[in-house]
Amino acid sequence: MRIREHPILEFERGKKIQFTFNGNKIEAYEGETIAAALHAAGIWHYNESDVLKRPRGLFCAIGHCSSCLMTVDGVPNTRICVTDAVEGMVVKSENRGDIK
Amino acid sequence: MREDDIIICRCEDVTLGTIRELIRQGYTTLEEIKRIARCGMGPCQGKTCTPLIAREIAAITGKGIHEIMKQNHRPPFGGVTFEEIVSGRDEE
Amino acid sequence: MIHEYDTAIVGGGPAGICAALAAGKNGLKTLLIEERTFLGGQLIKQTHRFFGSEEEHAGTRGIHIANDLKSELEGMSNIDVMTSTTALGYYEDGILTALHDEKMIKIKPKSLVLATGAFERFLPFENNDLPGIFGAGAVQTLMNIYGIKPADKVLMVGSGNIGLIVSYQLIQAGVQVIGVVEAASKIGGYLVHASKLRRLGVPIMTRHTIKKAIGTDKVEGALLCELDKNWQEIEGTQKQMSCDAICLAVGLTPLADILSQMGCETTFIGELGGIVPKRTADLETTKAGVFVAGDLAGIEEASAAMLEGELAGLNAVKFVTGDERVTERIHHLKEELHGLRAGPVGEKIRYGLAQLFEDSVITSKKIESHEHDITRLAHTGIPSQENIDEKLPDEKRMIKPYAVIECFQEIPCNPCVISCPFGAIYIPKEDINQSPIVDFDKCTGCTSCISGCPGLAIFVEQRNPEQRKGTVSIPFELLNRPQKGDVVELLARDGQPIGTGVVKRILYGQKQDKTAVITVETDIDLVNKVRNIQLQRTGKKEVM
Numbered sequence: 001m002r003i004r005e006h007p008i009l010e011f012e013r014g015k016k017i018q019f020t021f022n023g024n025k026i027e028a029y030e031g032e033t034i035a036a037a038l039h040a041a042g043i044w045h046y047n048e049s050d051v052l053k054r055p056r057g058l059f060c061a062i063g064h065c066s067s068c069l070m071t072v073d074g075v076p077n078t079r080i081c082v083t084d085a086v087e088g089m090v091v092k093s094e095n096r097g098d099i100k
Numbered sequence: 101m102r103e104d105d106i107i108i109c110r111c112e113d114v115t116l117g118t119i120r121e122l123i124r125q126g127y128t129t130l131e132e133i134k135r136i137a138r139c140g141m142g143p144c145q146g147k148t149c150t151p152l153i154a155r156e157i158a159a160i161t162g163k164g165i166h167e168i169m170k171q172n173h174r175p176p177f178g179g180v181t182f183e184e185i186v187s188g189r190d191e192e
Numbered sequence: 193m194i195h196e197y198d199t200a201i202v203g204g205g206p207a208g209i210c211a212a213l214a215a216g217k218n219g220l221k222t223l224l225i226e227e228r229t230f231l232g233g234q235l236i237k238q239t240h241r242f243f244g245s246e247e248e249h250a251g252t253r254g255i256h257i258a259n260d261l262k263s264e265l266e267g268m269s270n271i272d273v274m275t276s277t278t279a280l281g282y283y284e285d286g287i288l289t290a291l292h293d294e295k296m297i298k299i300k301p302k303s304l305v306l307a308t309g310a311f312e313r314f315l316p317f318e319n320n321d322l323p324g325i326f327g328a329g330a331v332q333t334l335m336n337i338y339g340i341k342p343a344d345k346v347l348m349v350g351s352g353n354i355g356l357i358v359s360y361q362l363i364q365a366g367v368q369v370i371g372v373v374e375a376a377s378k379i380g381g382y383l384v385h386a387s388k389l390r391r392l393g394v395p396i397m398t399r400h401t402i403k404k405a406i407g408t409d410k411v412e413g414a415l416l417c418e419l420d421k422n423w424q425e426i427e428g429t430q431k432q433m434s435c436d437a438i439c440l441a442v443g444l445t446p447l448a449d450i451l452s453q454m455g456c457e458t459t460f461i462g463e464l465g466g467i468v469p470k471r472t473a474d475l476e477t478t479k480a481g482v483f484v485a486g487d488l489a490g491i492e493e494a495s496a497a498m499l500e501g502e503l504a505g506l507n508a509v510k511f512v513t514g515d516e517r518v519t520e521r522i523h524h525l526k527e528e529l530h531g532l533r534a535g536p537v538g539e540k541i542r543y544g545l546a547q548l549f550e551d552s553v554i555t556s557k558k559i560e561s562h563e564h565d566i567t568r569l570a571h572t573g574i575p576s577q578e579n580i581d582e583k584l585p586d587e588k589r590m591i592k593p594y595a596v597i598e599c600f601q602e603i604p605c606n607p608c609v610i611s612c613p614f615g616a617i618y619i620p621k622e623d624i625n626q627s628p629i630v631d632f633d634k635c636t637g638c639t640s641c642i643s644g645c646p647g648l649a650i651f652v653e654q655r656n657p658e659q660r661k662g663t664v665s666i667p668f669e670l671l672n673r674p675q676k677g678d679v680v681e682l683l684a685r686d687g688q689p690i691g692t693g694v695v696k697r698i699l700y701g702q703k704q705d706k707t708a709v710i711t712v713e714t715d716i717d718l719v720n721k722v723r724n725i726q727l728q729r730t731g732k733k734e735v736m
Contacts, residue, residue, distance in 0.1 A: 057323025061330030
C-alpha cells in the first residue's frame, strides 16, 4: 500500500511503469526499487532459502544482507532492494545459477 | 522450534545448534567456522552472522571478543562480473 | 584511464558529503563516490528535527539538512559526484578501483576519506528469518523514501534512538506500533523520544525480549517474555502479541571491510559498534593520507557524522597541500565534537574513544547528573510529578501563558534557546547538555518554542482559576489533525484518555514547519496533565 497522505512528507511519484514478478504484472512508479514495488503490492514472501527451504523476504533494504537476491532480466544474484524497477523488467524469485 | 534451530547465518542457513556444535568440537575461531560451515562466504560476507557467532564463541570458550573478532577481508567488495575483470578493454 | 584527484571520498552520506564540501571549498579536486543512485545516506530518511547546536543544524529536519548539503555540492565545480559507484578495493600503488554502472574504473587519489557508514545487527530468536521481520532502517526506507506503508501493526525491538524515532515515524505514516521491547531495565535512547511515544499510547516494555516470531510464511505475531537482572527469562511471563511485522533496532556495526583490505589497522571496540579503524584525533588511519568519518569511525549520531566529515575533509586538505589555514577550524570542530560527547548520554562514546586513544586526549568532563531523580522517566518514558513541578512557575504567574519544557535528561541540544524571540529560555553556552530553564518574566507564551523543539517536549499552559478553566498548547505532527472548534479527546502522558476539550486555535504556517501547535481549552485540573489529543470518533463540533 502506498502512502497518500503524510504529516511531514510529500511523495512525488514518477511515471507509472509495469514489470513482471514470476510472470505476474506488478505496478510501480519510476524511481522505486523492485523491492519497494513488491512490498506495496503486498508481496513479502520472496522465496525459500537454499538449504533449509525457509521462507525469506526483505530484511535490510539497503543491499547488505542478501535476503532479496533474485534473477532480474536473466541476471541472478541481483539485490532487488537497491535495483530500480524499469518498464518491462522480468523479475524471478528463483535465483539459481542454472537458470536458462 | 527449539533454540538450536535459530538461524544465525541467513546466507548459508547455518543454525545456532550447528555453530555451538562446531565450537564444542574445537573450532573456536571465525576463520575455521567459515571454512567448515561457510558462514561469511555468502553474499553478505559475514555482516549478519559474524557478531552473533563471535558472541557464541565467547560464551562457550570464555575467549575475549577482541581476540575473536580478527578477520581478513579480500576485495572486491560487491559483485563484479568476470567479464568486467578479464575483458581487457583498451584503456585510454 | 586513471582518474586523478586530490582526494576521493567513499560514501555519500552526511559524513561523506561534509568531507567533500570541506575538501572542495579548500581547493582540492574532489571525487565523491556513492553506491546508491542518490546521495544522503541515512540523512534523507530523518523526518525529525535534529538535536545538537545551531552549528550542527539543530532544529532543522534531517531531510532539509540533506537537501541543503546536496545543493551546496552541486554548486562546487571542483567536486565530481559519481553515484551508482561502489568502491571495490584500494591497492599498494594508490589505485582505488570502483564499479560504476557495472564497469570497473580506476581512481588515483592523493588522499582518501572513507565514510561508508554502518549496517544493522541481527538478533537471534526463534523464526528470526521470517518475511515480515525488518531492520529499522528498512522500514524507514520504505516509508520515508518510497512512501510505502511498511505494515499495519509493528512490534519494535530495541529502545535506542533508532527504535524510538522509527516507532514515531511509523505512527506518522499511519502504522500502529503495538509496543517497544527493550531487554535492559532502562530506555536506551533520548527520553524525550520515549515520552512522545508514551503519550501516543505506545507501551515501552523494558526488561522484555522477543523469544519467537509467530507465523509460517509471514509474521503473524510475536512471543515476548520478561527478563530478570541476569537477562534470563522469568518463568510464566511469556506473552503473545499479534502483529504483521517485527522491526529490529538492536544496534549498528561499522561497514569496515574495506579497511582491512587496505591494510588499515582495526580493533574491536564494543562501545563504538564493533570493528573500527585505529585512527588519530584527526581521523587519520594507520595509513597516511587515509581518513575516516561518520559511523565507520564509530557508531554515533548524524550530527557527529557531519562534524567528523568536515574534520576528515580538512585534514585531507592539510595532508595534500600542507595548508595551515585550516588548523583553526580543525581545532574548533574537535571542540564541537567534544561538547556533543561531554554529557551523560555521551558516556558510551567517550568510553569507546578512550580505549582507542591510549593516552586519552578525550578527557571526559564528568557532568554531575543533575539533582533531580529521573529514574521513573528512564524506565518508563514518563516523568515523575516532582520532575514536572520543577518546571512550573508560581501559581500567581499561571494566569498568563507560560512554557513548560519537559526536558529532564541532559542531552546535547539547544534549539529551544534560539527559537524564543524573547530570550526567555536559557542553557549555558559552555554546557549544551544542561536542561533548559525558562525565565517566566520574559516568557509570553507565544509558542514559538513548541515547534522549535526537536523532542517535541515543550507545552504552553495557561490557567484561569476564576472560571476553573485553562488552555494547553501542544505540538501535533500526525494525520487526522483536528480543526478549530472540534471537541477532542484529551490524552495524558501515558496516552490514556482523561477528558475532552475544545480546539481554540491552530498554528500551522511556514514558521511551524509541519509541527502544528494546537491550543485546547479544558478544565483547569487537566491543563498540566494533557499532552496529546485525538479526534473523537464522532468529531463533534462545539455549538457556538
